[in-house]
Amino acid sequence: MVDTRQLGRQPGSMRTVNRIVTVPQAFSSAMAVVPEGSEIELDLRLEAVMEGVLVTGTVRGQLTAECSRCLDPISDGIEAEFQELYRYPADEDAAPGESEDEDDEDEDYYLEGELLDLEPVVRDAVVLALPLTPLCGPDCPGLCSECGAKLAEAGPDHGHGDDVDPRWEALRKIAEDPGER
Template sequence: MVDTRQLGRQPGSMRTVNRIVTVPEAFETAMASVPKGQEIELDLRLEAVMEGVLVTGTAHGRLNAECSRCLDPLSEELEADFQELYRYAADEEESGGSDEDAGDEDEDYYLEGDLLDLGPVIRDAVVLALPLSPLCGPDCPGLCAECGVKLADAGPDHGHGDGVDPRWEALRSIAEDPGQQ
């Protein structure tokens, strides 16, 4: 939770916040994650606007993953940018909005008094910044499809004979004798 009292409700006022938070639950995809209990540094800019408070920020942290080609563990820096508008809570008398606007309310974030909860916004930004197919290096050759050995360690002479896939054998016989049909 971030307190916005110092910001006031006057449009145009702005303040910056730098904070380190602990991840309450793992932010993860299939191959990468920011583990529970890890720290993330937040650089935030809070701006009061007519509708509420505009939060622009960057989350810096460290992700853990497995290379999608060779399955080696890796750890690298993560940076996730985000921007979200937290609306002031509207009273029933003040809101002159129609019923059409009611559907949009579910997608909006609202201030809780003078506090804003950045948890869901940070979680979404970090998860979207996680790589879907992390690599230990851009030239990682991966694993051998036949025996599973890491090709970077196997050497250039690694092979398994002719190794023609039996499913292609019928096409090979046609290619060797094109007149036979």
């Protein structure tokens, strides 16, 4: 939660906030995660506008994952940017019919008194920035499909011979001696 009292409701006023917070629940995708309890850094710019408070920010943290090719553990930095408008609570004295469509209200974020809850916005930004197929390096050759050995460690001469399926033996003989039939 970020307190906006110092910002006021005067459109055009602005303040910056830098905070280090603990991740309450893991931010994760299928193959990468910012673990629960790890720290992330938030650089925020809060701007008062007519409709509410515009929050522009950057979040930085550390992710852990497994290489999608060789399954080695990976620890890397992650940075995500976001921008979201937190609307002032609806005026209870407004005339009927003046309120916005209820479908639009489900997608909006609202200030809770003078506080704004950044967790859902930060979570969405971080999860969208997580790599879908993390790699330990761009040239990672992965694992051998036959034995599961790491190809980077096995070397260029790694092979399994000419283990031919016996069902294909007749075709192999024809390929070797096309003149005999």
